[in-house]
Amino acid sequence: MFSSTIKISSVSDYIVPSQECIKPLMKNVKLQLDDPSIQLKPNLIKNQNNVAKVSLQDCLACSGCVTTAETILIQTQSLEEFLSAIKKYKNPAIGISPQARASLSYVLNFTDVQMHSILQQVFQEMNVTLYDMSEYTKIAINNSIQEFKQTNIFPLLCSECPGWVCYAEKTLDESIINHMSKVKSPQQIFGKLLKNKHDYIATIMPCYDKKLEAVREENNQDVNIVLSTREIEQFVKDFIQKSNVIPQQIPLSTLAINLQEYHNSSSNNYLDYIIQSILIPNWIVKQNIRKNKDFIEITIYNEDMEQQGIFARVFGLKNIANLITQIKTKTCKYKYVEIMACPLGCLNGGGQIQIQKNTEKAIDLIPKLKEIMTTQKIQIDNQYENEQEMYLTSFKHIKNENNFQW
Known part of the structure:
Protein backbone atom coordinates (compact mmCIF):
# COMPACT_ATOMS: atom_id res chain seq x y z
CA MET A 1 0.00 0.00 0.00
CA PHE A 2 2.73 2.41 0.94
CA SER A 3 5.95 0.92 -0.34
CA SER A 4 6.99 -0.64 -3.62
CA THR A 5 9.25 -3.00 -1.68
CA ILE A 6 7.47 -5.64 0.38
CA LYS A 7 9.37 -7.49 3.08
CA ILE A 8 6.97 -10.10 4.37
CA SER A 9 9.25 -11.21 7.18
CA SER A 10 9.45 -7.75 8.72
CA VAL A 11 5.84 -6.66 8.38
CA SER A 12 3.42 -7.17 11.24
CA ASP A 13 0.14 -5.25 11.03
CA TYR A 14 -1.92 -5.19 14.19
CA ILE A 15 -5.36 -6.26 13.03
CA VAL A 16 -8.37 -7.66 14.84
CA PRO A 17 -10.25 -9.96 15.10
CA SER A 18 -7.18 -12.17 14.65
CA GLN A 19 -4.28 -10.38 16.32
CA GLU A 20 -1.62 -12.72 15.02
CA CYS A 21 -3.30 -13.08 11.64
CA ILE A 22 -2.59 -16.84 11.57
CA LYS A 23 -5.11 -19.62 11.05
CA PRO A 24 -5.75 -21.51 14.32
CA LEU A 25 -5.04 -24.84 12.63
CA MET A 26 -1.48 -23.69 11.97
CA LYS A 27 -0.70 -23.40 15.69
CA ASN A 28 1.03 -26.21 17.54
CA VAL A 29 0.62 -28.53 14.57
CA LYS A 30 3.46 -30.35 12.86
CA LEU A 31 2.63 -29.99 9.18
CA GLN A 32 3.05 -32.86 6.77
CA LEU A 33 4.14 -30.97 3.71
CA ASP A 34 3.32 -33.86 1.40
CA ASP A 35 -0.29 -33.98 2.60
CA PRO A 36 -2.41 -32.52 -0.25
CA SER A 37 -5.29 -31.77 2.15
CA ILE A 38 -3.26 -29.05 3.84
CA GLN A 39 -3.46 -25.77 1.96
CA LEU A 40 -0.49 -23.61 2.88
CA LYS A 41 -1.59 -20.57 0.89
CA PRO A 42 -5.07 -19.18 0.27
CA ASN A 43 -6.47 -19.89 -3.17
CA LEU A 44 -7.27 -16.42 -4.47
CA ILE A 45 -7.60 -17.41 -8.11
CA LYS A 46 -11.26 -17.64 -9.10
CA ASN A 47 -12.77 -18.72 -12.40
CA GLN A 48 -13.01 -16.31 -15.29
CA ASN A 49 -16.58 -15.28 -14.43
CA ASN A 50 -15.62 -13.94 -11.00
CA VAL A 51 -13.33 -11.22 -9.76
CA ALA A 52 -10.54 -12.41 -7.49
CA LYS A 53 -11.24 -11.24 -3.93
CA VAL A 54 -9.53 -11.56 -0.58
CA SER A 55 -12.08 -12.73 1.96
CA LEU A 56 -11.82 -12.70 5.73
CA GLN A 57 -10.85 -16.38 5.64
CA ASP A 58 -8.17 -15.72 3.05
CA CYS A 59 -6.73 -12.89 5.11
CA LEU A 60 -6.37 -15.16 8.14
CA ALA A 61 -4.44 -17.71 6.13
CA CYS A 62 -0.97 -16.29 6.67
CA SER A 63 1.09 -13.96 8.84
CA GLY A 64 2.35 -11.81 6.01
CA CYS A 65 -0.09 -8.88 5.93
CA VAL A 66 1.26 -5.97 3.92
CA THR A 67 -1.62 -3.46 4.14
CA THR A 68 -4.08 -2.19 6.72
CA ALA A 69 -6.49 -4.91 5.61
CA GLU A 70 -9.31 -2.48 5.02
CA THR A 71 -11.52 -5.38 3.93
CA ILE A 72 -11.55 -6.75 7.47
CA LEU A 73 -11.88 -3.37 9.09
CA ILE A 74 -14.86 -2.43 6.94
CA GLN A 75 -16.53 -5.75 7.74
CA THR A 76 -16.08 -5.34 11.48
CA GLY A 351 -13.12 7.92 3.24
CA GLN A 352 -14.56 11.17 1.89
CA ILE A 353 -17.51 11.21 -0.51
CA GLN A 354 -16.45 10.92 -4.14
CA ILE A 355 -17.76 13.91 -6.05
CA GLN A 356 -18.59 13.81 -9.75
CA TYR A 391 -4.22 13.93 31.34
CA LEU A 392 -3.92 13.24 27.61
CA THR A 393 -0.20 13.37 26.92
CA SER A 394 0.53 9.66 27.35
CA PHE A 395 0.67 8.92 23.61
CA LYS A 396 3.89 7.06 22.88
Whole structure:
Protein backbone atom coordinates (compact mmCIF):
# COMPACT_ATOMS: atom_id res chain seq x y z
CA MET A 1 0.00 0.00 0.00
CA PHE A 2 2.73 2.41 0.94
CA SER A 3 5.95 0.92 -0.34
CA SER A 4 6.99 -0.64 -3.62
CA THR A 5 9.25 -3.00 -1.68
CA ILE A 6 7.47 -5.64 0.38
CA LYS A 7 9.37 -7.49 3.08
CA ILE A 8 6.97 -10.10 4.37
CA SER A 9 9.25 -11.21 7.18
CA SER A 10 9.45 -7.75 8.72
CA VAL A 11 5.84 -6.66 8.38
CA SER A 12 3.42 -7.17 11.24
CA ASP A 13 0.14 -5.25 11.03
CA TYR A 14 -1.92 -5.19 14.19
CA ILE A 15 -5.36 -6.26 13.03
CA VAL A 16 -8.37 -7.66 14.84
CA PRO A 17 -10.25 -9.96 15.10
CA SER A 18 -7.18 -12.17 14.65
CA GLN A 19 -4.28 -10.38 16.32
CA GLU A 20 -1.62 -12.72 15.02
CA CYS A 21 -3.30 -13.08 11.64
CA ILE A 22 -2.59 -16.84 11.57
CA LYS A 23 -5.11 -19.62 11.05
CA PRO A 24 -5.75 -21.51 14.32
CA LEU A 25 -5.04 -24.84 12.63
CA MET A 26 -1.48 -23.69 11.97
CA LYS A 27 -0.70 -23.40 15.69
CA ASN A 28 1.03 -26.21 17.54
CA VAL A 29 0.62 -28.53 14.57
CA LYS A 30 3.46 -30.35 12.86
CA LEU A 31 2.63 -29.99 9.18
CA GLN A 32 3.05 -32.86 6.77
CA LEU A 33 4.14 -30.97 3.71
CA ASP A 34 3.32 -33.86 1.40
CA ASP A 35 -0.29 -33.98 2.60
CA PRO A 36 -2.41 -32.52 -0.25
CA SER A 37 -5.29 -31.77 2.15
CA ILE A 38 -3.26 -29.05 3.84
CA GLN A 39 -3.46 -25.77 1.96
CA LEU A 40 -0.49 -23.61 2.88
CA LYS A 41 -1.59 -20.57 0.89
CA PRO A 42 -5.07 -19.18 0.27
CA ASN A 43 -6.47 -19.89 -3.17
CA LEU A 44 -7.27 -16.42 -4.47
CA ILE A 45 -7.60 -17.41 -8.11
CA LYS A 46 -11.26 -17.64 -9.10
CA ASN A 47 -12.77 -18.72 -12.40
CA GLN A 48 -13.01 -16.31 -15.29
CA ASN A 49 -16.58 -15.28 -14.43
CA ASN A 50 -15.62 -13.94 -11.00
CA VAL A 51 -13.33 -11.22 -9.76
CA ALA A 52 -10.54 -12.41 -7.49
CA LYS A 53 -11.24 -11.24 -3.93
CA VAL A 54 -9.53 -11.56 -0.58
CA SER A 55 -12.08 -12.73 1.96
CA LEU A 56 -11.82 -12.70 5.73
CA GLN A 57 -10.85 -16.38 5.64
CA ASP A 58 -8.17 -15.72 3.05
CA CYS A 59 -6.73 -12.89 5.11
CA LEU A 60 -6.37 -15.16 8.14
CA ALA A 61 -4.44 -17.71 6.13
CA CYS A 62 -0.97 -16.29 6.67
CA SER A 63 1.09 -13.96 8.84
CA GLY A 64 2.35 -11.81 6.01
CA CYS A 65 -0.09 -8.88 5.93
CA VAL A 66 1.26 -5.97 3.92
CA THR A 67 -1.62 -3.46 4.14
CA THR A 68 -4.08 -2.19 6.72
CA ALA A 69 -6.49 -4.91 5.61
CA GLU A 70 -9.31 -2.48 5.02
CA THR A 71 -11.52 -5.38 3.93
CA ILE A 72 -11.55 -6.75 7.47
CA LEU A 73 -11.88 -3.37 9.09
CA ILE A 74 -14.86 -2.43 6.94
CA GLN A 75 -16.53 -5.75 7.74
CA THR A 76 -16.08 -5.34 11.48
CA GLN A 77 -16.56 -1.55 11.57
CA SER A 78 -19.47 -0.97 9.20
CA LEU A 79 -22.66 1.09 9.35
CA GLU A 80 -24.62 -2.14 9.80
CA GLU A 81 -22.48 -3.06 12.79
CA PHE A 82 -23.01 0.43 14.26
CA LEU A 83 -26.79 0.32 13.83
CA SER A 84 -26.88 -3.11 15.45
CA ALA A 85 -24.57 -2.18 18.32
CA ILE A 86 -26.31 1.00 19.47
CA LYS A 87 -29.45 -1.01 20.26
CA LYS A 88 -27.50 -2.84 22.96
CA TYR A 89 -26.28 0.28 24.79
CA LYS A 90 -28.08 2.80 26.98
CA ASN A 91 -26.04 5.91 26.23
CA PRO A 92 -24.09 5.76 22.94
CA ALA A 93 -22.23 8.75 21.46
CA ILE A 94 -20.78 9.65 18.07
CA GLY A 95 -18.32 12.39 17.08
CA ILE A 96 -17.89 13.86 13.62
CA SER A 97 -14.71 15.48 12.31
CA PRO A 98 -15.04 18.89 10.63
CA GLN A 99 -13.60 17.45 7.40
CA ALA A 100 -16.23 14.72 7.25
CA ARG A 101 -19.02 17.19 7.98
CA ALA A 102 -17.75 19.54 5.25
CA SER A 103 -17.91 16.69 2.73
CA LEU A 104 -21.52 15.93 3.69
CA SER A 105 -22.41 19.63 3.65
CA TYR A 106 -21.11 20.06 0.12
CA VAL A 107 -22.81 16.97 -1.30
CA LEU A 108 -26.16 17.67 0.37
CA ASN A 109 -25.99 21.45 -0.20
CA PHE A 110 -26.13 22.65 3.40
CA THR A 111 -23.99 25.00 5.44
CA ASP A 112 -21.71 23.56 8.10
CA VAL A 113 -24.07 24.60 10.90
CA GLN A 114 -27.14 23.27 9.09
CA MET A 115 -25.44 19.94 8.43
CA HIS A 116 -24.53 19.52 12.08
CA SER A 117 -28.08 20.27 13.19
CA ILE A 118 -29.42 17.71 10.69
CA LEU A 119 -26.99 15.09 11.96
CA GLN A 120 -28.12 15.87 15.51
CA GLN A 121 -31.67 15.05 14.46
CA VAL A 122 -30.53 11.88 12.67
CA PHE A 123 -28.73 10.48 15.69
CA GLN A 124 -31.15 11.82 18.28
CA GLU A 125 -33.82 9.63 16.71
CA MET A 126 -31.54 6.66 17.47
CA ASN A 127 -30.79 7.86 21.02
CA VAL A 128 -27.19 8.67 20.06
CA THR A 129 -25.55 11.90 21.23
CA LEU A 130 -23.65 13.76 18.52
CA TYR A 131 -20.44 15.70 19.28
CA ASP A 132 -18.36 18.15 17.27
CA MET A 133 -14.80 16.74 17.12
CA SER A 134 -13.38 20.27 16.73
CA GLU A 135 -13.49 20.68 20.50
CA TYR A 136 -11.25 17.64 20.95
CA THR A 137 -8.94 18.78 18.18
CA LYS A 138 -8.32 21.88 20.30
CA ILE A 139 -7.12 19.64 23.12
CA ALA A 140 -4.76 17.83 20.73
CA ILE A 141 -3.42 21.15 19.45
CA ASN A 142 -2.89 22.53 22.95
CA ASN A 143 -0.97 19.38 23.83
CA SER A 144 1.06 19.65 20.62
CA ILE A 145 2.00 23.25 21.41
CA GLN A 146 3.18 22.24 24.89
CA GLU A 147 5.09 19.27 23.49
CA PHE A 148 6.82 21.47 20.89
CA LYS A 149 7.88 24.03 23.48
CA GLN A 150 9.29 21.33 25.76
CA THR A 151 10.98 18.98 23.30
CA ASN A 152 14.65 18.89 22.34
CA ILE A 153 13.99 16.57 19.38
CA PHE A 154 13.88 18.28 15.98
CA PRO A 155 12.19 18.01 13.66
CA LEU A 156 9.10 17.09 15.65
CA LEU A 157 6.80 15.18 13.28
CA CYS A 158 3.02 15.34 13.58
CA SER A 159 1.58 11.85 14.15
CA GLU A 160 -2.19 12.33 13.86
CA CYS A 161 -2.41 10.76 10.38
CA PRO A 162 -2.72 6.95 10.76
CA GLY A 163 -1.69 6.44 7.13
CA TRP A 164 1.62 8.19 7.78
CA VAL A 165 2.11 6.31 11.05
CA CYS A 166 1.44 2.98 9.31
CA TYR A 167 3.94 3.89 6.59
CA ALA A 168 6.54 4.84 9.19
CA GLU A 169 6.08 1.64 11.18
CA LYS A 170 6.49 -0.54 8.11
CA THR A 171 9.38 1.17 6.39
CA LEU A 172 11.34 3.35 8.82
CA ASP A 173 13.60 2.65 11.75
CA GLU A 174 13.48 3.81 15.34
CA SER A 175 15.62 6.87 14.63
CA ILE A 176 12.73 8.33 12.62
CA ILE A 177 9.95 7.02 14.89
CA ASN A 178 11.55 8.86 17.82
CA HIS A 179 10.85 12.17 16.06
CA MET A 180 7.10 11.53 16.01
CA SER A 181 4.74 13.46 18.28
CA LYS A 182 3.48 11.63 21.36
CA VAL A 183 0.15 13.47 21.47
CA LYS A 184 -3.03 11.46 21.06
CA SER A 185 -5.17 12.15 18.00
CA PRO A 186 -8.47 14.04 18.45
CA GLN A 187 -10.32 10.78 17.79
CA GLN A 188 -8.63 8.98 20.66
CA ILE A 189 -8.88 12.00 22.97
CA PHE A 190 -12.61 12.08 22.23
CA GLY A 191 -12.96 8.40 23.08
CA LYS A 192 -10.80 8.64 26.19
CA LEU A 193 -12.79 11.51 27.70
CA LEU A 194 -16.27 10.40 26.67
CA LYS A 195 -15.88 6.81 27.94
CA ASN A 196 -16.68 8.09 31.43
CA LYS A 197 -20.00 9.46 30.21
CA HIS A 198 -21.05 7.12 27.39
CA ASP A 199 -21.01 3.35 27.16
CA TYR A 200 -20.42 3.17 23.38
CA ILE A 201 -18.25 5.53 21.32
CA ALA A 202 -18.29 5.97 17.54
CA THR A 203 -16.71 8.51 15.19
CA ILE A 204 -17.26 9.70 11.62
CA MET A 205 -13.92 10.38 9.94
CA PRO A 206 -12.62 11.24 6.44
CA CYS A 207 -10.14 8.36 6.50
CA TYR A 208 -10.47 4.56 6.50
CA ASP A 209 -7.17 4.26 8.36
CA LYS A 210 -8.85 5.84 11.39
CA LYS A 211 -10.52 2.43 11.74
CA LEU A 212 -7.05 0.93 12.04
CA GLU A 213 -6.10 3.54 14.63
CA ALA A 214 -9.15 2.70 16.74
CA VAL A 215 -8.55 -1.07 16.84
CA ARG A 216 -4.91 -0.91 17.86
CA GLU A 217 -4.24 -2.62 21.17
CA GLU A 218 -3.41 0.58 23.02
CA ASN A 219 -6.48 2.40 21.65
CA ASN A 220 -9.27 -0.16 21.43
CA GLN A 221 -10.75 0.73 24.82
CA ASP A 222 -11.37 4.31 23.69
CA VAL A 223 -13.38 4.11 20.45
CA ASN A 224 -15.68 1.21 19.57
CA ILE A 225 -16.26 1.89 15.90
CA VAL A 226 -15.22 4.31 13.15
CA LEU A 227 -17.40 5.13 10.15
CA SER A 228 -16.18 6.94 7.05
CA THR A 229 -18.03 9.89 5.55
CA ARG A 230 -18.80 7.80 2.49
CA GLU A 231 -20.40 5.06 4.57
CA ILE A 232 -23.04 7.31 6.12
CA GLU A 233 -23.83 9.44 3.04
CA GLN A 234 -26.80 7.38 1.82
CA PHE A 235 -28.07 6.83 5.35
CA VAL A 236 -28.25 10.60 5.93
CA LYS A 237 -29.83 11.19 2.50
CA ASP A 238 -32.54 8.63 3.27
CA PHE A 239 -33.27 10.27 6.62
CA ILE A 240 -33.66 13.71 5.01
CA GLN A 241 -36.00 12.34 2.36
CA LYS A 242 -38.31 10.51 4.75
CA SER A 243 -38.30 13.05 7.59
CA ASN A 244 -39.37 16.64 7.87
CA VAL A 245 -35.91 17.98 8.59
CA ILE A 246 -35.62 21.63 9.49
CA PRO A 247 -31.99 22.76 9.85
CA GLN A 248 -31.40 24.76 13.02
CA GLN A 249 -28.97 27.61 13.65
CA ILE A 250 -26.96 26.08 16.45
CA PRO A 251 -23.74 27.32 18.10
CA LEU A 252 -20.87 25.53 16.43
CA SER A 253 -17.18 26.26 16.85
CA THR A 254 -15.06 25.37 13.88
CA LEU A 255 -11.28 25.31 13.89
CA ALA A 256 -10.16 28.29 11.90
CA ILE A 257 -7.76 31.12 12.53
CA ASN A 258 -7.08 34.34 10.69
CA LEU A 259 -6.35 33.43 7.11
CA GLN A 260 -2.63 34.05 6.94
CA GLU A 261 -0.87 33.30 3.70
CA TYR A 262 0.41 30.03 5.13
CA HIS A 263 -2.91 28.97 6.66
CA ASN A 264 -4.29 25.52 5.84
CA SER A 265 -7.58 24.18 7.19
CA SER A 266 -7.49 20.82 5.43
CA SER A 267 -5.92 18.84 8.27
CA ASN A 268 -6.60 20.52 11.64
CA ASN A 269 -3.99 23.27 11.42
CA TYR A 270 -1.34 21.84 13.75
CA LEU A 271 1.43 23.83 12.08
CA ASP A 272 -0.57 27.06 12.03
CA TYR A 273 -1.21 27.02 15.76
CA ILE A 274 2.34 26.02 16.68
CA ILE A 275 3.69 28.93 14.63
CA GLN A 276 1.16 31.29 16.22
CA SER A 277 2.19 30.14 19.68
CA ILE A 278 5.77 31.38 19.23
CA LEU A 279 5.16 34.47 17.11
CA ILE A 280 6.03 37.85 18.61
CA PRO A 281 4.51 41.12 17.33
CA ASN A 282 6.39 42.52 14.31
CA TRP A 283 7.84 39.12 13.43
CA ILE A 284 7.43 38.08 9.80
CA VAL A 285 6.23 34.77 8.38
CA LYS A 286 7.15 33.76 4.83
CA GLN A 287 6.25 30.64 2.92
CA ASN A 288 8.04 28.87 0.11
CA ILE A 289 6.60 26.16 -2.12
CA ARG A 290 9.20 23.42 -2.47
CA LYS A 291 8.56 20.41 -4.74
CA ASN A 292 4.85 21.23 -5.14
CA LYS A 293 1.91 22.76 -3.26
CA ASP A 294 1.88 19.79 -0.90
CA PHE A 295 5.39 20.60 0.34
CA ILE A 296 5.30 24.05 1.92
CA GLU A 297 8.24 25.53 3.80
CA ILE A 298 7.48 28.31 6.30
CA THR A 299 10.19 30.54 7.78
CA ILE A 300 9.85 32.95 10.72
CA TYR A 301 11.97 36.12 10.96
CA ASN A 302 12.19 38.69 13.72
CA GLU A 303 11.83 42.44 13.07
CA ASP A 304 15.51 42.58 12.07
CA MET A 305 14.93 39.80 9.50
CA GLU A 306 16.97 37.31 11.53
CA GLN A 307 15.76 33.76 11.03
CA GLN A 308 13.94 32.32 14.07
CA GLY A 309 12.90 28.94 12.73
CA ILE A 310 11.87 26.96 9.65
CA PHE A 311 8.79 24.72 9.57
CA ALA A 312 7.06 22.60 6.94
CA ARG A 313 3.75 21.15 5.87
CA VAL A 314 4.26 17.87 3.98
CA PHE A 315 1.33 16.02 2.41
CA GLY A 316 1.50 12.90 0.23
CA LEU A 317 3.83 9.91 0.48
CA LYS A 318 6.23 11.09 -2.25
CA ASN A 319 6.85 14.30 -0.35
CA ILE A 320 7.13 12.37 2.91
CA ALA A 321 9.83 10.17 1.34
CA ASN A 322 11.81 13.31 0.41
CA LEU A 323 11.48 14.60 3.97
CA ILE A 324 12.67 11.29 5.45
CA THR A 325 15.73 11.40 3.20
CA GLN A 326 16.56 14.83 4.59
CA ILE A 327 16.24 13.58 8.17
CA LYS A 328 18.38 10.50 7.52
CA THR A 329 21.10 12.54 5.83
CA LYS A 330 20.94 15.14 8.63
CA THR A 331 20.09 17.91 6.18
CA CYS A 332 16.62 18.58 7.57
CA LYS A 333 16.31 22.16 8.84
CA TYR A 334 12.74 22.07 10.11
CA LYS A 335 11.63 22.40 13.72
CA TYR A 336 8.11 21.01 13.23
CA VAL A 337 6.50 19.21 10.30
CA GLU A 338 2.78 18.64 9.84
CA ILE A 339 2.55 15.37 7.91
CA MET A 340 -0.47 13.82 6.21
CA ALA A 341 -0.36 10.79 3.90
CA CYS A 342 -3.12 12.04 1.58
CA PRO A 343 -2.21 14.67 -1.02
CA LEU A 344 -4.16 17.87 -0.22
CA GLY A 345 -4.69 16.63 3.34
CA CYS A 346 -7.62 15.17 5.29
CA LEU A 347 -10.28 16.93 3.22
CA ASN A 348 -9.08 14.64 0.43
CA GLY A 349 -9.09 11.54 2.65
CA GLY A 350 -9.89 8.12 1.24
CA GLY A 351 -13.12 7.92 3.24
CA GLN A 352 -14.56 11.17 1.89
CA ILE A 353 -17.51 11.21 -0.51
CA GLN A 354 -16.45 10.92 -4.14
CA ILE A 355 -17.76 13.91 -6.05
CA GLN A 356 -18.59 13.81 -9.75
CA LYS A 357 -15.30 12.19 -10.63
CA ASN A 358 -15.67 12.88 -14.33
CA THR A 359 -16.31 16.62 -14.00
CA GLU A 360 -14.72 17.72 -10.75
CA LYS A 361 -11.15 17.19 -9.58
CA ALA A 362 -10.03 17.01 -5.97
CA ILE A 363 -7.78 20.03 -6.41
CA ASP A 364 -10.87 22.09 -7.36
CA LEU A 365 -13.06 20.60 -4.64
CA ILE A 366 -10.76 21.21 -1.66
CA PRO A 367 -11.08 25.04 -1.68
CA LYS A 368 -14.88 24.68 -1.61
CA LEU A 369 -14.70 22.36 1.38
CA LYS A 370 -12.28 24.73 3.13
CA GLU A 371 -14.72 27.58 2.64
CA ILE A 372 -17.46 25.51 4.27
CA MET A 373 -15.20 24.75 7.24
CA THR A 374 -14.04 28.33 7.78
CA THR A 375 -17.41 30.07 7.55
CA GLN A 376 -17.28 30.61 11.31
CA LYS A 377 -13.88 31.68 12.56
CA ILE A 378 -12.81 31.14 16.13
CA GLN A 379 -9.51 31.63 17.90
CA ILE A 380 -8.22 28.60 19.77
CA ASP A 381 -8.75 29.03 23.51
CA ASN A 382 -7.12 27.52 26.58
CA GLN A 383 -10.20 26.16 28.33
CA TYR A 384 -8.62 22.68 28.43
CA GLU A 385 -5.39 23.89 29.98
CA ASN A 386 -5.93 22.09 33.29
CA GLU A 387 -6.62 18.46 34.14
CA GLN A 388 -7.96 17.32 30.76
CA GLU A 389 -5.02 18.73 28.85
CA MET A 390 -2.35 17.23 31.09
CA TYR A 391 -4.22 13.93 31.34
CA LEU A 392 -3.92 13.24 27.61
CA THR A 393 -0.20 13.37 26.92
CA SER A 394 0.53 9.66 27.35
CA PHE A 395 0.67 8.92 23.61
CA LYS A 396 3.89 7.06 22.88
CA HIS A 397 5.48 5.02 20.14
CA ILE A 398 6.97 1.93 21.75
CA LYS A 399 8.80 -0.91 20.08
CA ASN A 400 6.80 -4.13 20.15
CA GLU A 401 8.36 -7.03 18.30
CA ASN A 402 8.41 -6.07 14.63
CA ASN A 403 6.39 -2.88 14.72
CA PHE A 404 6.03 0.40 16.55
CA GLN A 405 2.76 1.13 18.23
CA TRP A 406 1.16 4.18 19.73
